[in-house]
Amino acid sequence: MGQPPNVLARKCASRRYLALVASKWSLLVINALDDGPARNGFLMRKVEGISQKMLTQTLRDLETTGIVKRDDHGTVPPHVTYELTPLGRSMRKEVRSLIVWVETHVPELSATTRS
Known part of the structure; x- marks a missing residue:
């Protein structure tokens, strides 16, 4: 058996998955799906600022990794x-915690961010 996953190792697969699930749009789409199944139009309205192309790509990436299920009726x-x-539901708590942390610390983050 190989080495355990180490996101700091350049060639570790976990780094690729971290980049995918921790992207801005992935986190927002996962958060938007927290309330249950949603159609494309709902996600476009809920995740303000995302383009149709980026939403489609994000959903495909999340589907490919087993985080999101696409149901064609x-x-x-x-x-x-x-x-x-x-698998996607298992990360809701962590995604929500990160979002709450950012929303809570907007004043401090804004004060230290250089324009």
Whole structure:
């Protein structure tokens, strides 16, 4: 068996996954899906500022890694929903904690950020 995962190691796969799940858009999409399944249009409205292209790419990346499940209802017009998988739900607490920390510390972060 190989070495245990070490995100600080250049070639460790965990680094790639961390980059994916910790991206700005991934965190916001995961947070938006915290309330349950959602359609693309809802996510576009909920995650303000995300482009359709970036939302599509983010959802595909999260689906590929098993964090989000895409459910095509097979209807015309198309009805597709996205929801967190058990793996995705297992990270809700951590994602929410990070978001709450940032929102709580906006004044301090703003005071020390250089323009």
